[in-house]
Amino acid sequence: MDFSFSDEQEAIAGLAKQILGDKATLERMTELEKGAGPRFDPELWQEMATAGLVGIAVPEQYGGAGLGFLELALIAEQVGATVAPVPFIETAIMAALPIAEFGSETQREAWLPRVANGEAVLTAALMEGESDPGKPTTTLRADGKGFRLSGTKVCVAAGQIAERVLVPATAEDGRVGIFVVDPRAQGVTVEAIGTTSSQPEAQIILDDVAVGPEDLLGDLDRGADMLAWIEERATAAQCSLALGVCAEALQLTAEYTKGREQFGQSIATFQAVGQRAADAYIDTEAIRLTSWQAAWRISEGLPATDQVAVAKYWASEAGQRVVHTASHLHGGMGVDKDYALFRYFCYAKQLELTLGGTTPQLLKIGRILAAQPAA
Numbered sequence: 001m002d003f004s005f006s007d008e009q010e011a012i013a014g015l016a017k018q019i020l021g022d023k024a025t026l027e028r029m030t031e032l033e034k035g036a037g038p039r040f041d042p043e044l045w046q047e048m049a050t051a052g053l054v055g056i057a058v059p060e061q062y063g064g065a066g067l068g069f070l071e072l073a074l075i076a077e078q079v080g081a082t083v084a085p086v087p088f089i090e091t092a093i094m095a096a097l098p099i100a101e102f103g104s105e106t107q108r109e110a111w112l113p114r115v116a117n118g119e120a121v122l123t124a125a126l127m128e129g130e131s132d133p134g135k136p137t138t139t140l141r142a143d144g145k146g147f148r149l150s151g152t153k154v155c156v157a158a159g160q161i162a163e164r165v166l167v168p169a170t171a172e173d174g175r176v177g178i179f180v181v182d183p184r185a186q187g188v189t190v191e192a193i194g195t196t197s198s199q200p201e202a203q204i205i206l207d208d209v210a211v212g213p214e215d216l217l218g219d220l221d222r223g224a225d226m227l228a229w230i231e232e233r234a235t236a237a238q239c240s241l242a243l244g245v246c247a248e249a250l251q252l253t254a255e256y257t258k259g260r261e262q263f264g265q266s267i268a269t270f271q272a273v274g275q276r277a278a279d280a281y282i283d284t285e286a287i288r289l290t291s292w293q294a295a296w297r298i299s300e301g302l303p304a305t306d307q308v309a310v311a312k313y314w315a316s317e318a319g320q321r322v323v324h325t326a327s328h329l330h331g332g333m334g335v336d337k338d339y340a341l342f343r344y345f346c347y348a349k350q351l352e353l354t355l356g357g358t359t360p361q362l363l364k365i366g367r368i369l370a371a372q373p374a375a
Contacts, residue, residue, distance in 0.1 A: 005074070012071050016053055016078040023047060024084035026340055032085055038192070038200035039085045040121075040161050049118025054092055059100055062112035069097075069233065073240040073295035080244025083197070083343045087121050087158035089237045094157075095122030095166055098178070098230050102218035107180060111164065124166035125153035125204055126231060133168075133231055134224065138206065140169035140177050147216070149179065149209045155354070159183070159202025160192045166217065167206065168227050176223030178230075179215045186210070196350040197343070235355070236298055236308050239291040242315035242351050246284045246322040249344040253277065253326040256333065273329060280325040283318035290314045306368050313361040316352045323348040 005013070023044045032039055048054050056071050058064025065071075072093055079088050096115045099107055099122075114120035126133045128151065138151025149169050156165065160183075167181045183190050187209040190202050218226050257268040257277065267273050290311035297304035323345045327334035334341055355361075 005070075008067075009071060009074060012053070012056065012067075013074040013078060015051055016048075016075045017081070019047055019051055019053070020044070020078050020082040020084045024082040024086075029083070029085060029343070030338070033198055038161055039198045040087065040158075040200060041085045044084065045086050045121075046118045048086060048088070049116065052116075054088065054118055055096075055112075055116025057092065057100070058096060058112050058116045059108075062100075062108060063116035064112065068299040069093075069236070070295050070299035072097075073237060073291070073299075076237045076240040077244040077247075077291075080241035080347070081248040083245065083347050085199075087123065087161065087200075089234065089241060090123040090158040090162070091115055091121050093237045094124040094126075094230060094234045095162075095164070097233060098124075098166065098217060098226065099180070101229070102178075102222070102226050103180075104214070106214065107217070111180075120163050121158055121161050122164050122166070123156060123158045123162040124230060124234070125156045125159070126168065126227075126234065127153065127155045129154055134228055136168045136170045136176060136227075138167065138169040140171045142171075143210065146210055146212045147177065147179070149181070149206045149211060151206050153204040153206070155193070156202045156204050158200055159204055160190055160200055165204065166230070167204075168223070171220060175220040176227055177220050178217040178223055178226055179211045180217060181206075181209065181211060181215065196353065197346040199347075199350065232304065232308050233298060235312055236291070236294045236304070238351060238355060239287070239308070239311040239315040240295060242319045242348065242355075243284070243287045243291045245344050245347045245351065246280075246287055246319050249323050249326040249341060249348070250277075250280055250284050252341050252344070253280070253329050256330055260331075267329075276325050276329060280322045283314075283322050287311075287314045287318055287322075306365075309361065309365050309368060312355050313358060313365060316355040316361065317358040319348045320352050 052065055053075055055064035056067050060066040099111055128137050131137050141148050165181050165183050168178045170176055187207045189205040193201050193203055195201050258266050260267050294304055294307040294311040297307050327345055333339050
């Protein structure tokens with residue numbers, strides 16, 4: 001069995017690492033974070049698009065490379081490794097993928113070329129507080145030839161910088177519709193919210209917002225399945241992002257402990273330090289294995305629900321252990337906001353909050369195991 005990536009996939013990951021490493025510097029991110037606007041670097045975003053990274057999975061007829069989810073996951077991993085201020089997962093995975101898969105030809109022609117060339121930032125509004133994302137409480141009602149949407153979406157990543165937002169809503173008959181909504185349309189209120197990692201997020205309030213049949217993604221009969229499709233890929237991408245965050249936090253820790261001396265020797269040689277670093281390494285490799293497996297199965301068109309659930313657990317639970325270990329082994333440097341590790345800690349914390357606590361994940365995995373017949 002060959003578990004290695006292809007030469008093309010290695011090249012894509014290497015290109016992403018080079019561009020993001022060169023441009024998402026500590027100095028540049030500090031400059032953005034001290035500014036008045038959202039944490040978004042349009043110059044880096046355009047460079048990624050010019051290099052073909054944003055449109056890596058956009059079909060070739062719309063200006064992309066026509067590759068798959070695994071390539072997207074490899075780029076998401078490098079975004080995590082640099083905590084880069086770009087809405088890659090939101091645009092390329094949560095919005096462009098479903099438009100390419102389920103959208104009308106008009107929708108594809110309108111948005112996919114603009115995603116590929118870096119002109120458009122898109123996102124999806126999947127979260128509604130404590131409710132299940134697969135069962136939207138945002139309402140959908142027919143209005144003549146069109147529809148009306150009402151409800152509140154929370155924690156919409158890139159919500160205040162997106163040109164369009166995919167909005168799931170539930171009709172009276174229980175069917176789900178997903179609409180491509182203009183956040184500047186009448187009845188839409190976008191409120192920026194503060195986040196642990198300073199990434200731009202928004203609350204979006206929809207008050208009887210008019211949308212047309214041309215805004216509907218796919219059809220109402222497939223809406224619930226489409227929403228599950230989007231959610232699964234968004235979750236898998238966040239697990240890849242968590243892998244990059246943890247791997248780089250661990251690398252920073254290795255470099256720091258080798259150079260930091262106490263009692264005349266490197267603290268990396270202390271047994272307690274070595275044991276904690278080893279545990280963090282094992283956790284990081286578990287995140288790597290589970291996230292890669294989930295991404296590969298999605299890319300190959302195989303059932304991946306179980307694998308995404310396992311990857312989600314490891315990214316949330318083990319991710320926190322890794323960055324806490326990194327912070328502890330750095331001592332006072334670990335909580336210095338001007339030091340790189342602080343951003344990785346905050347990113348991992350926000351990922352944990354986004355993915356959800358470990359108890360619901362273990363219960364979900366338990367239900368999956370219980371439903372499988374004994375061998």
